[in-house]
Amino acid sequence: MSRLSDAFAAAGAQGRTALVCYAMGGDGDTAALLEGIDAAGADVIELGVPFSDPIADGPVMQAAATRAIAAKTTLRDLLSMASRLRLRAPMVAMGYMNPIESMGSRAFARALREAGLCGAIVPDLPLEEAQPVRDDLAAEGLDLVPLVAPTTPKERAARIARTARGFVYYVSVTGVTGVRAALPDDLERRLAELRAVSSVPVAVGFGISRPEQAAALKGKADGVVVGSALVALHHEQGVAAVAALVRSLRSAL
Amino acid sequence: MKEMPPILSDATVSPPDARGRFGAYGGRFVPETLIPALDELERSWKEARADPRYREELTELLRTYAGRPTPLFRADRLAKALGLSGRVYLKREDLLHTGAHKLNNTLGQALLAKRMGKRRVIAETGAGQHGVATATVCALLGLECIVYMGTEDVRRQSPNVVRMKLLGAEVRSVDAGSRTLKDAMNEAIRDWVTNVRTTYYCIGSAAGPHPYPVMVRELQKIIGEEVAEQIAGAEGRLPDAVVACVGGGSNAIGALHRFVREPSVTLYGVEAAGHGLESGKHGASLAKGRPGVLHGSRSYVLQTEDGQIAEAHSISAGLDYPGVGPELSHLRDQGRLTVLSATDTEALQAFQTLARSEGILCALESAHAIAALPRVRGGLIVVNLSGRGDKDLGTVIEALK
Numbered sequence: 001m002s003r004l005s006d007a008f009a010a011a012g013a014q015g016r017t018a019l020v021c022y023a024m025g026g027d028g029d030t031a032a033l034l035e036g037i038d039a040a041g042a043d044v045i046e047l048g049v050p051f052s053d054p055i056a057d058g059p060v061m062q063a064a065a066t067r068a069i070a071a072k073t074t075l076r077d078l079l080s081m082a083s084r085l086r087l088r089a090p091m092v093a094m095g096y097m098n099p100i101e102s103m104g105s106r107a108f109a110r111a112l113r114e115a116g117l118c119g120a121i122v123p124d125l126p127l128e129e130a131q132p133v134r135d136d137l138a139a140e141g142l143d144l145v146p147l148v149a150p151t152t153p154k155e156r157a158a159r160i161a162r163t164a165r166g167f168v169y170y171v172s173v174t175g176v177t178g179v180r181a182a183l184p185d186d187l188e189r190r191l192a193e194l195r196a197v198s199s200v201p202v203a204v205g206f207g208i209s210r211p212e213q214a215a216a217l218k219g220k221a222d223g224v225v226v227g228s229a230l231v232a233l234h235h236e237q238g239v240a241a242v243a244a245l246v247r248s249l250r251s252a253l
Numbered sequence: 254m255k256e257m258p259p260i261l262s263d264a265t266v267s268p269p270d271a272r273g274r275f276g277a278y279g280g281r282f283v284p285e286t287l288i289p290a291l292d293e294l295e296r297s298w299k300e301a302r303a304d305p306r307y308r309e310e311l312t313e314l315l316r317t318y319a320g321r322p323t324p325l326f327r328a329d330r331l332a333k334a335l336g337l338s339g340r341v342y343l344k345r346e347d348l349l350h351t352g353a354h355k356l357n358n359t360l361g362q363a364l365l366a367k368r369m370g371k372r373r374v375i376a377e378t379g380a381g382q383h384g385v386a387t388a389t390v391c392a393l394l395g396l397e398c399i400v401y402m403g404t405e406d407v408r409r410q411s412p413n414v415v416r417m418k419l420l421g422a423e424v425r426s427v428d429a430g431s432r433t434l435k436d437a438m439n440e441a442i443r444d445w446v447t448n449v450r451t452t453y454y455c456i457g458s459a460a461g462p463h464p465y466p467v468m469v470r471e472l473q474k475i476i477g478e479e480v481a482e483q484i485a486g487a488e489g490r491l492p493d494a495v496v497a498c499v500g501g502g503s504n505a506i507g508a509l510h511r512f513v514r515e516p517s518v519t520l521y522g523v524e525a526a527g528h529g530l531e532s533g534k535h536g537a538s539l540a541k542g543r544p545g546v547l548h549g550s551r552s553y554v555l556q557t558e559d560g561q562i563a564e565a566h567s568i569s570a571g572l573d574y575p576g577v578g579p580e581l582s583h584l585r586d587q588g589r590l591t592v593l594s595a596t597d598t599e600a601l602q603a604f605q606t607l608a609r610s611e612g613i614l615c616a617l618e619s620a621h622a623i624a625a626l627p628r629v630r631g632g633l634i635v636v637n638l639s640g641r642g643d644k645d646l647g648t649v650i651e652a653l654k
């Protein structure tokens with residue numbers, strides 16, 4: 001029913017924890033990057049929609065968004081590029097609310113479906129504000145993936161999980177995106193609590209960059225998200241280096 | 254007037270609704286990490302607001318430390334210099350301690366931070382007035398203070414950077430985007446997301462996620478309530494018009510809110526027209542923006558066709574912001590707020606006119622409100638003079654060369 005949920009289930013059936021990889025749209029040759037990530041074995045791909053004021057992002061993502069905007073990337077261009085790709089992994093858009101609101105969430109949902117994407121993750125759209133966007137996406141058969149944070153109380157996490165479609169995104173650290181040396185001690189417990197109340201898969205992201213970190217989370221979540229590390233590597237060394245890291249992350253999971 | 258009217262009056266409580274909505278505007282568009290902190294803040298604010306001890310403590314500080322009530326001054330020579338036939342009064346928020354209206358809000362929020370047991374306070378600042386006001390109350394109450402400020406603003410408002418440092422605050426310059434208030438606010442939000450458990454975020458504009466817009470308005474509305482009493486004493490009636498400059502909107506909503514329920518009073522907000530409204534280089538979100546989501550709430554936003562936030566421009570750092578608070582956005586849509594603008598050049602001219610006619614060097618922000626006076630209708634006009642101009646002398650000297 002949901003291609004996103006199915007991708008986690010398929011990885012699970014192979015005894016793997018799913019690997020979710022992020023690519024910033026418009027930062028370099030995005031089509032080549034997405035194809036490279038897909039071929040290297042990502043189970044789900046997040047297509048980042050650049051925004052001028054990304055308040056949940058650390059320096060790596062900010063710089064990538066700035067480059068993408070300087071290259072005159074628009075949401076419509078990105079979706080039109082994505083619609084020409086034939087990827088194995090389902091894709092989900094990840095971007096802030098204003099560009100979505102500017103297009104209109106109904107038009108946004110239609111454009112996502114036409115481009116072959118499966119849903120959206122909107123980091124500045126919490127539970128209380130999410131319903132209109134969730135409904136517009138659902139009307140096109142698409143998923144709004146909500147986020148749960150370390151500060152989210154248990155009861156609220158359960159309420160968020162009940163609205164989730166596709167998967168739930170658990171934010172591993174209290175902070176913005178970016179590579180971390182260590183993850184919080186209570187991460188496993190929080191993931192177990194969230195999985196117990198969620199009927200959709202739980203992916204964990206923020207701060208995860210190395211295969212050892214991914215390996216430590218194998219089986220603790222349904223999926224592991226890697227973002228800033230791939231974005232930095234792509235900018236510094238190109239698609240081949242990204243593909244190599246994706247392969248080693250996948251084998252760690 | 255010797256005494257202040259009571260603070261946090263219940264008489265003017267109006268929107269927002271329980272979700273922090275002013276009509277279509279407001280709400281909470283922030284990362285999930287912050288939602289529990291905003292819930293905690295909202296609870297603590299409601300408790301404090303209802304607690305007589307909090308009100309007494311705040312009243313005492315506003316009176317004996319900040320210098321409330323501020324005077325209402327009849328500016329006949331200014332009216333004459335501008336060729337106005339009616340009377341003009343200036344609400345002298347520039348005479349408040351630290352030189353602007355900002356202290357009304359930071360006193361209230363810092364007392365709240367202390368009640369909540371948060372010893373680390375962060376703030377964003379544009380002109381530096383909010384940063385100075387935050388640094389001041391943190392010194393007064395013994396709190397740690399970190400202020401985020403865009404590098405462009407650090408450059409053009411350097412006296413305020415020195416003030417903040419002397420007051421014991423750490424000033425962190427933000428070298429991203431337009432290097433102004435918008436970018437400082439992004440960085441302050443990122444700090445809050447990271448340190449939310451220990452940190453109080455003191456927002457200076459009547460903007461940001463709920464409950465900030467209503468909390469800042471409640472703490473600033475004393476301006477308009479004093480005006481109502483003072484003008485009644487001086488003229489025996491309500492003014493025909495109240496005028497304030499609009500950046501994020503804290504001095505405007507503070508001056509105007511008391512009069513929203515008085516249909517005979519026309520409310521004017523004066524935005525920065527920068528190089529001109531058609532130049533694309535301005536800060537006129539209400540006149541030229543579209544509804545959007547910036548810094549945690551839905552409001553009018555200057556943005557590109559595909560939803561990137563545009564860079565604002567104004568000679569005054571406090572108006573150099575591509576957004577505006579949700580309540581002013583709502584008042585604009587209702588037709589209750591009349592939106593005007595003044596260019597950089599007009600503001601500079603007004604700055605000089607006020608200086609020479611009345612002996613007052615006002616902030617360049619407030620000079621925009623003065624500049625718009627010839628376009629304001631009514632025989633009895635009150636202008637909120639939101640701040641003093643010391644911080645702007647460098648900019649003015651440069652511009653007048």
